[in-house]
Amino acid sequence: MRGWKTKATAAEQTSLVTDTCNLGSARDSATWSTDANGIMTTPDYLWIFFPSGYNCYQTYNQQFTVNSYPVLITTGLQNGLTGSHNVIQFTASNGNGACPTIYPSP
Amino acid sequence: MNFAVRCPLTGSKYWILGIGLFFTINCLLLAQTAGSAESGVPTSFEKGLHKQISIFDARQGSFVQNLLRIVYRFQLPLALEYINRQAVSEPSGIVLRGVTARQAIEALVQRLPEYRVSFSKGLVDKYSPKARADNSNLLNAIIPRLDVSHMDAAMASEMVFDALAAATGSRGPIFHSVAGAGGKPVTIRVRQMKVYEILNKIVSIQGKSVWVVSVPPNGLSRLQGNLWHLYTLDPASESIIALRLRSLFPSSTRAVNLPSAWSTGDYKL
Numbered sequence: 001m002r003g004w005k006t007k008a009t010a011a012e013q014t015s016l017v018t019d020t021c022n023l024g025s026a027r028d029s030a031t032w033s034t035d036a037n038g039i040m041t042t043p044d045y046l047w048i049f050f051p052s053g054y055n056c057y058q059t060y061n062q063q064f065t066v067n068s069y070p071v072l073i074t075t076g077l078q079n080g081l082t083g084s085h086n087v088i089q090f091t092a093s094n095g096n097g098a099c100p101t102i103y104p105s106p
Numbered sequence: 107m108n109f110a111v112r113c114p115l116t117g118s119k120y121w122i123l124g125i126g127l128f129f130t131i132n133c134l135l136l137a138q139t140a141g142s143a144e145s146g147v148p149t150s151f152e153k154g155l156h157k158q159i160s161i162f163d164a165r166q167g168s169f170v171q172n173l174l175r176i177v178y179r180f181q182l183p184l185a186l187e188y189i190n191r192q193a194v195s196e197p198s199g200i201v202l203r204g205v206t207a208r209q210a211i212e213a214l215v216q217r218l219p220e221y222r223v224s225f226s227k228g229l230v231d232k233y234s235p236k237a238r239a240d241n242s243n244l245l246n247a248i249i250p251r252l253d254v255s256h257m258d259a260a261m262a263s264e265m266v267f268d269a270l271a272a273a274t275g276s277r278g279p280i281f282h283s284v285a286g287a288g289g290k291p292v293t294i295r296v297r298q299m300k301v302y303e304i305l306n307k308i309v310s311i312q313g314k315s316v317w318v319v320s321v322p323p324n325g326l327s328r329l330q331g332n333l334w335h336l337y338t339l340d341p342a343s344e345s346i347i348a349l350r351l352r353s354l355f356p357s358s359t360r361a362v363n364l365p366s367a368w369s370t371g372d373y374k375l
Contacts, residue, residue: 007342009342014283021278022277022278022279023278023279023281024276024277024278024279024280025278025281025330026281026282026331027267027280027282027283027331027332028281028282028283028331030283030284030285031285031337031342031343032285033340033343040285041340042258042285042286042287042288042338043285043286044285045260045261045264045282045285045286046283047282048279048282049271049279049280049282050279051279054279058281060281090279090281092279
């Protein structure tokens with residue numbers, strides 16, 4: 001969320017792309033404030049509550065807007081991936097979740 | 107049976123929670139206690155309630171808009187347990203002079219017969235006695251047990267939702283993507299407590315946030331992802347909340363642009 005030189009409002013939109021878990025509920029559409037450098041002032045916390053015994057996976061697309069304008073997402077110097085949205089995948093094995101994979105995608 | 111894994115990803119903190127036979131969040135860090143006025147020294151909340159407003163012009167704007175103006179101007183933690191069409195659409199229609207923030211809030215609430223307000227326990231709590239007496243209202247559901255240790259208030263709020271889902275026998279995973287509230291981490295250990303009481307406790311402990319029911323009255327009995335949300339008292343959240351609540355009743359509302367609570371407009375301290 002860099003590049004904004006005044007405080008702004010960042011908002012996310014997520015959509016379920018693939019689901020073998022039979023999703024119960026989704027709580028998202030979070031909004032963030034940014035500081036004068038365009039940095040989100042608090043993190044995005046992502047997780048899934050898996051009931052016991054679940055063996056499944058879900059994939060979400062996550063997009064952001066800043067002051068209602070769509071923005072690109074980049075990992076910057078980490079590995080140089082840039083895209084219009086994040087792809088987030090959660091997997092569960094016997095109800096135990098692993099850390100999600102998250103990467104920007106065109 | 108339960109675990110929390112902090113995933114080492116760059117930029118954000120990612121959590122996966124596995125839930126076993128019982129729903130509980132294991133405490134890993136030291137417990138902390140909420141601040142209070144037991145020492146006789148007024149808390150920042152009490153100081154905020156007693157701030158003087160020389161002129162409060164609430165002729166325009168809805169109850170919700172004007173309530174938010176006050177709590178954001180004076181940084182008062184808020185619980186908005188119930189919302190109906192009247193609260194988001196009808197102008198408050200009052201002008202007050204020489205009142206405290208508390209008196210201004212009370213005057214606003216008096217305009218809405220269905221509502222009450224409480225100032226105890228470190229937050230402004232606006233509620234409906236009728237909704238609290240409704241057993242089908244999920245905010246009245248009792249959570250058998252919930253332990254949260256040193257957690258961001260927004261995450262703690264989400265833990266309450268997961269606990270509610272477990273308590274009501276909901277099946278299927280629950281996806282969360284939430285903005286952190288920042289500020290003071292929350293530690294709570296509750297037993298046999300209602301959902302709204304736990305949320306009030308979280309907001310009161312954190313001290314710089316509000317929780318807002320995000321469904322109309324007829325949606326309170328159905329477990330759905332947007333049942334409530336927790337926001338910070340950051341000024342940017344004020345308009346976001348107002349817009350979101352107004353969108354719940356689309357047919358009868360019109361936008362009213364109020365003077366910014368951060369300008370020198372109506373408030374004169």
